[in-house]
Amino acid sequence: MTTKAQTKQFIDIAYKLNAGDPHWVQPLRSEVANLITPGKNPFFEHARVQFFLALQQGQVVGRISAHIDELALQQPPEQGMGPGTGNWGMMEATEESVMHALIRAAEQWLSDQGMIRVLAPLSLSVWEEPGLLTQGHDQSPMIMMGHHNPAYQGWIENLGYKVAKRLVTYDLPVKDGFPELINRIVASGERNKKLVIRKVDKKHFDRDAAIIMGLLNDAWSTNWGFVPMTDHEIDHAGKSLKPIVHEALIxxxxxDGEPVAFMMTLPNMNEVIKDLKGSLLPFGWAKLLWWLKFPKAQSMRVPLMGVKKELHNSRLASQMAFMMIEYIRRDAVAHFGTRYAEIGWILEDNQGMVAIADAIGAKINREYLIYDKPIDSV
Incomplete structure (x- = not known):
């Protein structure tokens, strides 16, 4: 994929193949273009990427990306990534034979680059849309989450791919509050004079964004699949999210005056862009700008939460999590009309987060699988 026309084909095929799925949310084409364009996405600064198109009788019938993240190669193998591990993602195909041809092309490219193992799908990095949706096809995805043809699971597994990790999201009704036990934990935390839970300050957005991303890199550093975000990626993420950042939701x-934890909540922008059909023209920009200025969101997503590593598994860590969840819940209901939230993704074996989700009455509503396969078994 080397020309502007091929890039357009790479983007357009997803819209064509998913047009009949009422739950697929058409992303803005400009956002997809930025994702796959060097210079627009700082992922390319530390990654090698190759895009493939599948054609039959001159017609595009599928696509896939293959990539090698140099920062992922430096991670401990026991954490999922590590030396020799490449990835593919952004896969779309009309039928199984096309999907198999695309995956084999991605595997061959990765092998030619010296990789011996595939961990997939990732589109493009673990911080964007990791995993294949395997449960929850009957509902539209939340902001920054993937949605895939249910047939893809069988097509991928038929090539010998085995599940490496299960990621889950939790659905949480928020209108009526949490169990009394949670309220008592929150009240107890409020009596701790050393502990302060504050809103982000958009007047000092760059400062607070850097604090959050610094905490994220520390809090998640021992998690499976972790790849550190670079300073440029942190800056890019902050600028990208700023239009949908609301002080009450983060x-x-x-x-003792030191930042030790954070929780980020985003209004589910998919509620408004679902009807824009991937374009801001002719009038979509006005609808989107109005929503950004006066957002009402029945649903929210909690994509990120983190506590400094030194406090992991402590009673205080859980208490801070419950306090942040409750404070954000109150403001989301009062000011945005929110009725439910989605928490995640969460690693299925992240016992601390699973315990928090269970305690507040959240239920698993979606599952994403990340697969593993040695390349030399092709």
Missing amino acids: RIAEL
Whole structure:
């Protein structure tokens, strides 16, 4: 894929193949273009990427990306990535034979680059849309989450791919509050004079964004699949998310004046862009700008939450999490008309987060699988 026309074909095929799925949310084409364009996405600064198109009788029938993240290669193998591990993602195909041809092309490219193992799908990095949706096809995805043809699971597994990790999201009704036990934990935390839960300050957005991303890199550093975000990626993420950042929905916990935890909540922009059909023209931009200025969102997503590594598995860590969740819940209901939230993704074996989700009455509503396969078994 080397020309502007091929790039357009790479983007357009997803819209064509998913047109009949009422739950697929058409992303803005400009956002997809930025994702796959060097210079627009800082992922390319530390990754080698190759895009493939599948054609039959001159017609595009599928696509896939193959990529090698140099930062992922430096991670401990026991954490999922590590030396010799490449990835593919952004796969779309009309039928199984096309999917198999695309995956084999991605595997061959990765092998030619010296990789011996595939961990997939990732589109493009673990911080964007990891995993294949395997449960929850009957509902539209939340902001920044993937949605895939249910047939893809069998097509991928038929090539010998085995599940490496299960990621889950949790659905959480928020209108009526949480169990009394949670309220008591929150009240107890409020009596701790050393602990402050504050809103982010958009007047000092760059400062708070850097604090959050610094906490994220620390809090997640031992998680399976972790790849550190670079300073440029942190800056890029902050600028990208700023239009949908609301002070009441993002909290930072400070202990003795030092930031030690955060929770980020985003209004589910998919509620408004679903009807834009991937374009801001002719009038979609006005609808989107109005929503950004006066957002009402029945649903929210909690994509990120983190506590400094030194406090992991402590009673205080859970208490701060419950406090941030409750404070954001109150403001989301009061000011945005929110009725439910989605928490995740969460690693299925992240016992701390699973325990928190269970305690507040959240239920698993979606599953994403990440697969593993040695390349030399092709």
